[in-house]
Amino acid sequence: MSSIKLFENKQVRVVWNDIEEKWYFSVQDVVELLTESTDVKQYIKRMLSRNEQLKINWGTICTLIEMRASDGKIRKIQAADTQGLLRIIQSIPSPKAEPFKLWLARVGSERLEEIENPELAVERARTLYQLKGYPEDWIEKRMRSIAIREELTDEWEKHGVQEKRNYAILTAEISKATFDLTPSEHKEIKGLKNQNLRDHMTDLELVFSMLGEASTTAIIKTKNPNGFKANKESAKQGGKIAGNAREALEKETGEKVVSEKNYLPEIKTKKLNQKKE
Known part of the structure; x- marks a missing residue:
């Protein structure tokens, strides 16, 4: 179990999966960081209500992972790997999410070029x-x-x-x-x-x-x-x-x-x- 810092020294909880060899990120932490919402759970509900496709695929994008909560106890929380996290970020209408969206557009363009050549x-x-x-x-x-x-x-x-x-x-x-x-x-x-x-x-x-x-x-x-x-x-x-x-x-x-x-x-x-x- 570990944590990484993103933007303005705010932390996002992450867990490394040895079998899959990839990080899983706390969805709630990332959404709270990018939106500065005072009620992140309600924000996620509203986000899903606005985006039907995201709602349909939410169970595939997110998985329950044990992480330490703010009270120090270990609880299962919604987490996503890098691909899933970037999919969620696409649905966040926040200026802080724009750099990720621009990066996704560039990577997507490069990937299409690589498929062609x-x-x-x-x-x-x-x-x-x-x-x-x-x-x-x-x-x-x-x-x-x-x-x-x-x-x-x-x-x-x-x-x-x-x-x-x-x-x-x-x-x-x-x-x-x-x-x-x-x-x-x-x-x-x-x-x-x-x-x-x-x-x-x-x-x-x-x-x-x-x-x-x-x-x-x-x-x-x-x-x-x-x-x-x-x-x-x-x-x-x-x-x-x-x-x-x-x-x-x-x-x-x-x-x-x-x-x-x-x-x-x-x-x-x-x-x-x-x-x-």
């Missing part, structure tokens, strides 16, 4: 990594890992794994077989919290991650599993191929593939190390 998405991702200071050879591996990952998720969808949440479970199976670690355990070793694990992998970690996922894709294509349970076995098999290769390399070099190294800004890394000490 997929190479644009690759180039934008490459540019972002360059701006963050990643080495060019690492960027090439990361671009390749993204392509391999997309091919794998396409195969999962074709073979009866429809719920995106199950992708995280299958990915964890590949990771456990490849590195003897779940993604959350791997992130802990690297001192990561809500950061993308793959953006902080070393060259070798990326290589073995790609091998596990590419092997899983090849197994799915040849064995044609259907449904979550069958694909879970394929994930274990594909990960094991990468795991065997990793163990062979570690035996030859005497060094572990999994590393504490990350690409966090130096100041954050120093603070993390001080806390460990």
Whole structure:
């Protein structure tokens, strides 16, 4: 459980979901922040009455998550992930919501361009990594890992794994077989919290991650599993191929593939190390 600050030092309650690897935000906190309403519950009711589609989809957009209330007690409150939160913000007629709406319009325009020309998405991702200071050879591996990952998720969808949440479970199976670690355990070793694990992998970690996922894709294509349970076995098999290769390399070099190294800004890394000490 954590909290983040948005605008004028006001806090919004958030919870990190390890399985889905994403934040859930208190809907009430965000609406109160953007509207400065004295009765936020009534404001949300009026907002839903004005927007029939939002009302219809409210149960999908929001979910009940345990968070600490102002009285210090833990209660289940309405929360939304980033996508759901942005959908809610679209329905708030407030000047404070305008920056988000303008950003959504720009992102939506870029996304349509990327659908028309997929190479644009690759180039934008490459540019972002360059701006963050990643080495060019690492960027090439990361671009390749993204392509391999997309091919794998396409195969999962074709073979009866429809719920995106199950992708995280299958990915964890590949990771456990490849590195003897779940993604959350791997992130802990690297001192990561809500950061993308793959953006902080070393060259070798990326290589073995790609091998596990590419092997899983090849197994799915040849064995044609259907449904979550069958694909879970394929994930274990594909990960094991990468795991065997990793163990062979570690035996030859005497060094572990999994590393504490990350690409966090130096100041954050120093603070993390001080806390460990």
